[in-house]
Structure formats: structure tokens, C-alpha cells
Amino acid sequence: MDAASLRDLAARRYDEFVASLERMVNVDCGSYTPDGVNEIADLCEARFREHGWEVERRAHAPARGDPQLGDLVIGTLHGSGGPRVLLIGHMDTVFDEGTVAERPFRMEGSTAYGPGVSDMKAGLLTGFFAVEVLQEAAADGFGQISYVCNPDEEIGSPFSGPLIRELAPRHDVALVLEGARENGDIVSARKGITDYQITIHGRAAHAGVEPEKGRNALLEAAHKIIALQSLNGRWPGVTVNVGVARGGTRTNVVPERCELHVDLRSLQLEADRARRHHRRRNQRMAPPDGEEGGRRAPGGSRRRGRGGAGVRSQRRGHGRGVRREHDECGGYSDDRRTRADRRR
Numbered sequence: 001m002d003a004a005s006l007r008d009l010a011a012r013r014y015d016e017f018v019a020s021l022e023r024m025v026n027v028d029c030g031s032y033t034p035d036g037v038n039e040i041a042d043l044c045e046a047r048f049r050e051h052g053w054e055v056e057r058r059a060h061a062p063a064r065g066d067p068q069l070g071d072l073v074i075g076t077l078h079g080s081g082g083p084r085v086l087l088i089g090h091m092d093t094v095f096d097e098g099t100v101a102e103r104p105f106r107m108e109g110s111t112a113y114g115p116g117v118s119d120m121k122a123g124l125l126t127g128f129f130a131v132e133v134l135q136e137a138a139a140d141g142f143g144q145i146s147y148v149c150n151p152d153e154e155i156g157s158p159f160s161g162p163l164i165r166e167l168a169p170r171h172d173v174a175l176v177l178e179g180a181r182e183n184g185d186i187v188s189a190r191k192g193i194t195d196y197q198i199t200i201h202g203r204a205a206h207a208g209v210e211p212e213k214g215r216n217a218l219l220e221a222a223h224k225i226i227a228l229q230s231l232n233g234r235w236p237g238v239t240v241n242v243g244v245a246r247g248g249t250r251t252n253v254v255p256e257r258c259e260l261h262v263d264l265r266s267l268q269l270e271a272d273r274a275r276r277h278h279r280r281r282n283q284r285m286a287p288p289d290g291e292e293g294g295r296r297a298p299g300g301s302r303r304r305g306r307g308g309a310g311v312r313s314q315r316r317g318h319g320r321g322v323r324r325e326h327d328e329c330g331g332y333s334d335d336r337r338t339r340a341d342r343r344r
């Protein structure tokens with residue numbers, strides 16, 4: 001089965017795809033609207049069953065005080081042997097209830113609009129349609145395809161994350177079916193994220209009576225902010241943002257304390273270099289009673305020199321009307337979980 005015939009089979013499903021997209025987009029299904037998310041889950045489950053997948057559906061049981069989320073739907077399809085592929089698509093959006101009534105699905109030429117049409121109902125459906133095209137072509141040269149349809153990606157996948165981490169090592173390739181970048185590039189790596197909190201301790205004093213006894217923590221913070229922001233552009237792909245500064249109590253008091261929150265993003269190698277530099281700089285600049293604290297958030301950068309699944313798929317796509325370009329993205333997605341797990 002060559003790529004052109006597969007593409008023809010896919011093209012024949014265009015009208016059905018648009019109709020399915022309209023059906024899904026016209027449901028308010030923000031992460032905190034579980035009834036709407038479950039309506040999407042019903043559609044996914046029905047589609048799995050119609051096309052011979054094994055289906056598992058897990059309801060969310062929130063801890064006391066936590067919000068109720070929608071269900072997880074997992075489809076499994078067995079082939080005749082070969083690579084095991086994990087597909088991931090989320091069913092939730094970031095939109096509040098009522099958004100569909102405000103701006104329902106519409107088409108302008110060949111472009112679809114509506115809440116979540118690109119993030120990511122189109123991708124979610126593409127997973128189903130792609131596999132259905134393979135089935136029609138009797139192309140079953142895979143070991144297993146697992147498709148995780150999760151209800152909570154837009155809030156950091158608190159419910160589905162552990163399942164994705166569990167499944168990822170049992171598969172050879174993981175594809176998160178989010179839309180490509182605006183220019184068509186495929187995201188094949190994610191930047192790691194580090195959140196830093198810097199606390200600067202100065203010394204309080206009355207600003208009018210004995211200012212010379214004070215040590216102004218805000219002044220020191222101002223120096224640090226300038227120094228940290230100036231790191232932008234120093235290493236390719238590394239971004240630094242001082243996003244929060246909190247300090248001082250009133251105008252007639254020399255501020256005793258200031259807190260800075262810093263977001264550092266980068267690929268792995270640059271991250272190590274930037275973190276070392278960041279530490280050195282703070283040690284050098286901090287007043288004797290200054291201190292620094294850091295917290296590493298899960299990152300998912302691609303291992304250098306090996307190339308992730310994204311890169312391999314692009315290479316295969318070469319010459320078939322598929323873009324080969326890839327992009328290293330600073331945003332967040334479930335692929336962080338598939339990547340982080342395989343690095344262990």
C-alpha cells in the first residue's frame with residue numbers, strides 16, 4: 001500500500017470528517033464541564049466500537065474537594081506484528097460553558113472555526129480517521145495501536161497523566177495529535193521548564209529616622225531582575241522571565257524582603273548551562289543574607305543526536321507532500337509525559 005492510495009482513501013472521507021468535527025466542536029467541553037467532555041467521550045467510544053477497537057472507559061473519582069472531571073477512554077487495536085504505537089488526543093478545551101452558543105462551528109472555504117476546532121478536535125478525529133484508512137487498506141503491519149482520549153489535558157492531565165506514563169514505555173512510538181505549528185512545522189521536542197523562587201532578605205528600618213540602618217531588598221531585586229532578563233538571547237532557545245515580584249510593606253519602611261518568581265525554559269543541554277550560570281550569578285549578587293530556591297518542573301526535551309519519533313515520521317513523509325520541518329516548542333503538552341518516562 002503506497003502513500004498516494006492511503007491519501008486518496010483519506011480524501012474520500014473529507015465530508016464525513018467535517019461533519020464529525022462539527023458535531024464535536026458544538027459541545028461545550030471545557031475541562032471543568034464533565035458532562036460535555038463525557039459527550040465527546042461517548043462519541044469516541046462509539047467510534048472505537050464501530051471500528052473494532054477494544055475499549056476501556058474509566059470514570060474520574062475526584063478526591064474530596066477536587067472538581068469532577070470527564071471520563072478517560074482508551075482504545076486498543078491489535079495488528080499482525082510490528083511497532084507498537086501510542087496515540088494521545090485530548091477531549092477537553094479551555095472554553096467556558098456558553099462559548100458554543102456564542103461562536104458555533106462554521107466553515108469559511110476549507111477552514112473550520114469554532115471553540116477547540118484546532119486544539120484539538122481536528123487532531124482527535126485525525127487519529128480515528130487515520131487508523132480507519134489503514135483498516136480499509138488492510139494495512140495491519142503494526143503490533144498494537146493504543147489511543148488515549150483524555151479529559152484533562154488543558155489543566156495538566158492530573159487524571160490521565162499517570163496512565164500515559166504507564167503506557168508510554170510499552171510502546172515504540174508516541175504521537176500526540178495536537179495541530180502542527182502555524183507554519184506547518186511538527187513539534188518534535190519540548191523545552192524543559194524550571195521555576196525558580198528567589199527570596200531576598202534585606203534589613204528593615206524607618207526610612208525617615210534611620211535609613212542608614214536599612215538594607216533595601218527591593219533595590220537588590222531590581223538589580224537581579226535586570227541581570228536575569230539580560231540572559232535572554234545568551235543561549236539559543238533559552239528564555240528567562242521574571243514574572244512575579246513581591247516585596248515591601250509601606251513607603252516609609254526600608255523593605256526587608258522581596259520574592260521573585262522566575263520561569264526558565266530551554267532544551268536539556270542549554271538548561272544545564274543556564275542553571276549553572278543562574279546559580280553563580282545569584283551567589284555573586286546576593287547580599288550576605290540572600291537565598292535562592294529552585295523547583296524543576298517536568299520537562300520533555302528530545303535527546304540530542306537520536307531524534308524523536310517526530311523526526312523519524314517527518315523523514316518518512318519526505319516527498320509525499322508532508323512537511324519535514326520540526327520545531328522545539330516552549331509550550332505544554334502530554335508528550336512531556338511520554339518523553340520524561342522514556343528517559344528514566
Ligand SMILES: [Zn+2]
Binds near residue numbers: 090153178
Ligand atoms: Zn491541546
